[in-house]
Amino acid sequence: xxxxxxxxKHLVMGMTNKKSLKCEQHMGHRAMYWYKxxxxxxxxxxFVYSYEKLSINESVPSRxxxxxPNSSLLNLHLHALQPEDSALYLCASSQDDSYVGYEQxxxxxxRLTVT
Amino acid sequence: TQxxxxxxxxxxxxxxxNLTVYCNSSSVFSSLQWYRQEPGEGxxxxxxxxxxxxxxxxxxxxxxxxxxxKDSSLHITAAQPGDTGLYxxxxxxxxxxxxxxxxxxxxxxxxxxx
Numbered sequence: 001x002x003x004x005x006x007x008x009k010h011l012v013m014g015m016t017n018k019k020s021l022k023c024e025q026h027m028g029h030r031a032m033y034w035y036k037x038x039x040x041x042x043x044x045x046x047f048v049y050s051y052e053k054l055s056i057n058e059s060v061p062s063r064x065x066x067x068x069p070n071s072s073l074l075n076l077h078l079h080a081l082q083p084e085d086s087a088l089y090l091c092a093s094s095q096d097d098s099y100v101g102y103e104q105x106x107x108x109x110x111r112l113t114v115t
Numbered sequence: 116t117q118x119x120x121x122x123x124x125x126x127x128x129x130x131x132x133n134l135t136v137y138c139n140s141s142s143v144f145s146s147l148q149w150y151r152q153e154p155g156e157g158x159x160x161x162x163x164x165x166x167x168x169x170x171x172x173x174x175x176x177x178x179x180x181x182x183x184x185k186d187s188s189l190h191i192t193a194a195q196p197g198d199t200g201l202y203x204x205x206x207x208x209x210x211x212x213x214x215x216x217x218x219x220x221x222x223x224x225x226x227x228x229x
Contacts, residue, residue, distance in 0.1 A: 004157075006157075033216075040201075040222075040224065041221070041222075042203055042219035042220065042221055042222055043158070043203075043219060045216060045217075048210075048214070048216060050214065055212070055214055056210060056214070056216065088155065090157050090158075092157075097210075097214040097215055097216065098213060098214070098215065102207040102215045102216075102217065103148065103160070103163055104148075104160070104205075104217055105160060106150075106157035106158045106159070106160075107157050108156050108157045109155070109156060109157045111155060
């Protein structure tokens, strides 16, 4: 089973709202990722968690706040977003973030629209 | 920084035609992965090529890794409308402290017209 699940599928939020995106995997993977993808562009890395610790933050604005409650779950908390944050948000996981375990499996994404 | 360049950027062909898309780098990659992504969905891993010169087949799709591990190609035989999507190549790049992250090419947007 190589499934990564994400909820919700679609989200519309105002600039003053607080919402959360959720991601779950049951493959025993120890690295999890958040990506942002704009139309017709490749995924852009936001955060990496390795063994439940934040290992990479690609200079993402503080209005995005990641959380890894356990090895299977990854959340992305959203607050005071801007319209330009509208995008497809993808979660991915891999065995780990080492030389051997980097192969990533993606979830279906959450389409976020900020109004 | 290791970069991956994909070509062509866009490709529109008739059903039944053959096509090849390319993924090139000036750097050596330990492996390369190919993903296909449909609009509004996440990328789906198609294959990972690891050994220089390796050829892998997945039904009508043939993937090749260059001998020098700097390039890869994806060949589709008798394309079908279901092959339509964004094809992304990606490879692991060292990000420090023993960690690797994926570097993506910009993708090839394929449209197969019935």
